[in-house]
Amino acid sequence: MSSIRVRFPPSPTGYCHVGTARMAVLNYLFARKHGGVIIFRSEDTDKERSSREYEEDIIEQLHWLGLSWDEFHRTTELVSTHTKMLQKLIDEDKAYLSEEESKKEPGKMVRVVRMRNPGKVVTFTDIIRGEITFDTTELKDFTIARAIDDPLYNFAVVVDDGEMGITHVIRGEDHISNTPRQILIQEALGYPRPEYAHYPLHLGSDRSKLSKRTGDVAVRSYREKGYLAPALLNYLATLGWTAPSGKEILSLEEMIGEFELTDVHKSGAVFDIEKLNWYNRHYLQAMLAADFAAESNKVLKASFDARGIPWDEAKATGLVPIIRDHISVWDDLRALADKREFDYFFMEPQPDASRIPQKGVSAADTIRHLECVKQLLSALPLSDYADAERIKAAVWEYAGAEGRGAVLWPLRYSLTGLEKSPDPFEVAHLIGKEATLRRIDAALAMLAI
């Protein structure tokens, strides 16, 4: 039996940020590794900026990533306890009500609660960074509540952590300077001090704070672009943590098995979209064929529908293997489809006559090659079109003798109308014998003019 208790304390003031996800992942791995309890606590003390919509998004995205928790709370639902503790501090003269002019609304008088700062040196041991010391006198008598029934974050956090028996506070290093304040409140209230672990923040490509300017920060936008949950999860976990085994590709279970807070790095890491893409490609390749095909067809169909091109499910399904090794993210497929990269599978291509011959090869020779290939392919029984390898075998000898490029380029270009595409055998296999011969004829006709 473990007594470890951690928390996910996001403030619902925006859509689930990748930083929030990373915080949750680290807490999750630690808690699950040690059989601890995870408490999701929505830090909604800022009533003006918090909203249920954001809270729901955070819950939805964390679930999408595969994370879970054992208890759910909202800070604002715990205010009566906060008020009680605030009053206790005031009664003991460890805090006091202070009548001052409002900073937010100049001219208006408010009664905030200020901590009576004992002004001492606070030292705490961080699991990731070791000993950290602060002289708290410079903090003066800091504010802990806007009013007796309206606590500020630093106060609410300490009370909630204390009441919920939190044993490990795992959070980003932006909170490291909050820690001495919180320890002061904690000591005044008599709560035990939890273990602290402050991990470094991840940075944007220019090493500044990751923001909308340096890249996407919302988990939902990665999801919308077609990143896979296990890929984002894997990347986020290994950004700032290295598994002892040295493995870079790890499932959630494997990460739990290998995770230790002491292996979390001390320096900030740049969020590298290229590496995320690599992870995503890996997980895309690992998808079950049927699942991949279903999603692939969905994305492709949306593009075709949008452009009014007739949809052919069977052809699209045949395309799946080609798509599979051309994309890293589903968005890549969307972009390819919108750029008409796959249109030739569904409709006649629009080749440019001048580009049918391979560079340096005459039109006359090209016509001759195309005629020969046409003979070979037309002699090939329909059943052989079920296998690209047999189509290849049919023309391979001729192409080898006459120059592969001189033969294969016009073949492929005639079938696709594109300078870049999968090989002609694969294409012929997918569009079938009839279309293959028809397209060769069309190319021949263009060249004859």
Next chain:
RNA sequence: GGCCCUAUCGUCUAUCGGUUAGGACACAAGCUUCUCAAGCUUGGAAGCCGGGUUCGAUUCCCGGUAGGGUCACCA
């Protein structure tokens, strides 16, 4: 600016005083059925600077520099 934290290839990192400083992403070249993609092979690429400690420092200590964080009646 004060305080706190950090510092190895372009990026993510390994190294826990002695290594030809290893790996991954990205990049380049070559190969593999014309093009593209994938794959395979090969290659270039790093210890911020200055002092110590030590027989020996990337590693330990100090200083500098740089970057980040934080200095709210936000969280």
